[in-house]
Amino acid sequence: MIKVKAPLRQDSRGRVLDIIRATEPTSRIELVRETSLTPASITHLVRDLLVQGLVREVGQAESTGGKPRTLLRLNRDSMTAIGVQLGAASVALVAANLAGDIVGRQVLRGVADLDPQVIVAFLADAVAELIDNLGLDRSTIAGIGVAMPGPLDISGGYLRNVSYLENLSGFALADELETATGLPIVIDNDATAAAVGEYWLGTTDRHAAYATVYLATGIGSGLVVNGMPYRGSSSNAGELGHVSVDFRGAECTCGNRGCLELVAAPPVLVERARQAPPSAGLGEISRGNVEDAMSQLGILAARGNEAALTIIRDGAELLACGIVTLVNLFDVDMVVLAGPGFTSCAAIYLEAAQKALDSRTLARGVHTVRVVPSASPRDAAALGAATLALQDKLERKPVAAAKK
Amino acid sequence: MIKVKAPLRQDSRGRVLDIIRATEPTSRIELVRETSLTPASITHLVRDLLVQGLVREVGQAESTGGKPRTLLRLNRDSMTAIGVQLGAASVALVAANLAGDIVGRQVLRGVADLDPQVIVAFLADAVAELIDNLGLDRSTIAGIGVAMPGPLDISGGYLRNVSYLENLSGFALADELETATGLPIVIDNDATAAAVGEYWLGTTDRHAAYATVYLATGIGSGLVVNGMPYRGSSSNAGELGHVSVDFRGAECTCGNRGCLELVAAPPVLVERARQAPPSAGLGEISRGNVEDAMSQLGILAARGNEAALTIIRDGAELLACGIVTLVNLFDVDMVVLAGPGFTSCAAIYLEAAQKALDSRTLARGVHTVRVVPSASPRDAAALGAATLALQDKLERKPVAAAKK
C-alpha cells in the first residue's frame, strides 16, 4: 500500500516562512505573536531558516522603547520553482521565486494533439530553455509543478489525467517528466493549484477558509482551509463546472444534467457571441483560441457593447448561482476569482458574485463572504503549480548533507 | 480573541480508542498495524486507557505460533453521554455509551413555541429524568451534545441558533444549559452531528471521506474527513437544502432560487400527498407531525400505492441531483443517508442516489461512491450529538486530580 503523507500543515517551519512572506520585513517578536509559539521556538526556527539561506537579517527597526527588532526578509531568489499550466487551449510556464514573484514566463502552443512522449520532450525542452534564459542555477530549483484540468486519477501513487487531455489518459506523466528533467514533479488540479497560489501571494487571510473559482476552458474551484488545500478522496474536489443549476437541463458529456459548464463556460459564451447577428457589432471575435476570444468579448463589454455585456452578464449571473451553491456547501469566508476567463471582465463577474452572496447564501446573517480578484488571474494556475513545488520541497527536512 | 482549538484529530489516544471500538476484541499488535505507531507507543497508550477504565483486558486469543494476543475491549459503560436532537417538529433524547450503543431514549414534544428559559428548564428536567431512569452515575456522564438545524452563529464562543427555532435566536443556549444541568455542553449542526455519529458507529471506513445527508424537516449534510468533521468557517457547511437545482426556480425564504428544499423536503412531499385526490388512496396521511406523515407516506409507497411511490420517487430523484452536486464538490468515497425522513422509504432514496452517482458524477471513472443507510436513521442526529460530547470529553487530558 502506498504510504500517504499526512495532509496537515502543522509544520511550524513552513508556517513561519508563510508569515515572513506575507508580512516582510518582520521580526522574531512579530512571528511569536502571529504563531502563538514561544520566543524560544521562534529563535530556533528562524535560525534554521537563516542557516538554509531561505531568510536574511536586514538591519534593525526603530526602537519602540527597548531593544530594536532585527528585521527579517525572505531571501527571495534562494529558491525557484517552475509551474506549468497544461490547459486544453494553451500551455503556460512560469518560474517563481520564494516570494511568489514571477521571474520568468513563457506561453506555448496547446498539446492536446500530441503524443504523450512528445509532450514530455516538449515540456522538458521548454523548462530547460526557461531555466537557461533566466540564468538560474539548477541546484536552486525546487521542482516542477504541473496544473491540469480534472478529473485526475491518483492511483498508482502518481497523478494521471483521465479526461480532458485524452491522449494523456493512463500515462504516468509525473514519472516520465521527472526522468526527462531530473527535477521533482508535483501534479495537481488546476483550480487547486490556483487556490494554493493565492495563499502564497497573500491575497487571502492565512486563517480563512476560501475557495478559488478558476475559469479557463472549463469551470473549476479549489478550496483552502488554514493554508491546506482540500482535495477530497481522489483530488477531484471542487468540480464547480459540473454542479447542476437546472435539474431539467440538457445532458452534459459528464452524464449529469444542466451542468453549469453547459451554460456559463467561456466556450459557450464565445460561441454565443459568434452566433450573434452582425448588427450586434461582435464581428471581431477571434476564431482561434477560446481564451483569446473570451478576452476580446470582455473588452467589447467593457467598451460598452450591449450584446457583449449581455452575454457576459448572463454568464456571470449563472456562475454566481454556482458560487452560492459552493458557499452554502463549503461555508468559506472568501471567494477568489482566477483564471484566464476573468482577465478582461473580472469586474462584471465580481459584482454579480458579490451581489448573489450578499443576498442568497444561507449563512449571510452570520458572516459575509467577500469576492476578490486573483492577484494574478491569467497565471494563477501555473503560479500555483510552482508554489506547490516550492511547498513540497520546503516540507521535506533540510537534508543536512547525508552524513552517515 | 477566542482561542480556537486545533481542528485536527491527530490525538493518538482518541484514534486508538476509535480503532478498538471499531474492531473489538482486538490486541495491541493489531493496533500497531492499524495506526503505524510503534509497539512501545501502543503499550503506553493502552496502559493509559486501562488506567482510566475506558478499556479492559478480556483474556487471550489463540496463539498463531507465538505468544497469544491479549484481547482488549471497550469498557462500554465506563462513560455515557446524552444527545439531544432539537428539531423543529420534535425533540429526541438519547443516552449513549462509549461504544455508541443507545442505552436510553426519550422523545419529547417540539419546543418551537416555548420561551428560551422554559426550553432550558424543559431540557434539563428531561435529561435529569433520563439519567435517573437509567440509574446512571452522574460522574460517568461525559456531557450533553445538542444537535440543531442551521444556520448557527458561533460568535461569542458559544454556538447560538439564528434561524429555525426563532425564539432561540441570539440566546446563549450552551451557557444556560450548562448552568442548569452542571454538565458540559456541545452544540452542533444536526447533519454534522449525524455524520460524526456514523463514524462512531463504524458505518464508514475510518480513512474515508464521506458525507451524511440528513433528511428531517429540512435537508442538511455533514462531511467527515479522516474522522474529523469539516465545519467550514462558521459551522454552517453542508447546507444541501439550499443548493439550487433550478436557477429559474421559485424564490426561497433563504433568498436563493430553486432551492432543493423547496421541491424535495419532507414537508413539501407530505403536502403534495395531502393535496392528492381521494382516488389516490392517500387519505390516511396524518395531519400532525411532518416526520410521522413522511413515515406514513413511505409505508404507503412500500405497500405499492402508486401515488405515494411517485411522490417519494420524485423527491428521491431531486435529492439525488443534490447529492451528485455534493459529491462533485466534496469528492467523497461514501454517502450515508440519515434522519427521520428516511425511516420508512430508505430503499427508494438509496436506489435513486446510487444510480445517479454511478452515472452522473464527474470522477466516477476514478472511483465509485457508495450510498449506504445510516446505522440508526431516526436517532442519527441525537446519537451523533452524544458522540460529540464523548469525543469532546476524551480529547481533554486525563486531568490527573489537579494536584499542585
Added chain:
DNA sequence: TAACTTATATTAGTCACTAAACAAAGTGTG
C-alpha cells in the same frame, strides 16, 4: 547613570513518540 522596556538567546525541562534490546508465552522439532 540607574531603572525600565523590549527583543532575543540559552538552559533545562516536558511531551509524544521511536529504536533497540529484552522478556514472556506460546509452538515445532530432534
Added chain:
DNA sequence: CACACTTTGTTTAGTGACTAATATAAGTTA
C-alpha cells in the same frame, strides 16, 4: 522434553519539537 523459533508485549534510553524560566543584549526614559 530441551532447545530453537515465533509472536506479542515491555523497558530503556533516546530524539525532536516545543515550552518555562531565566539570562543577556540593546535600546529609552527619569
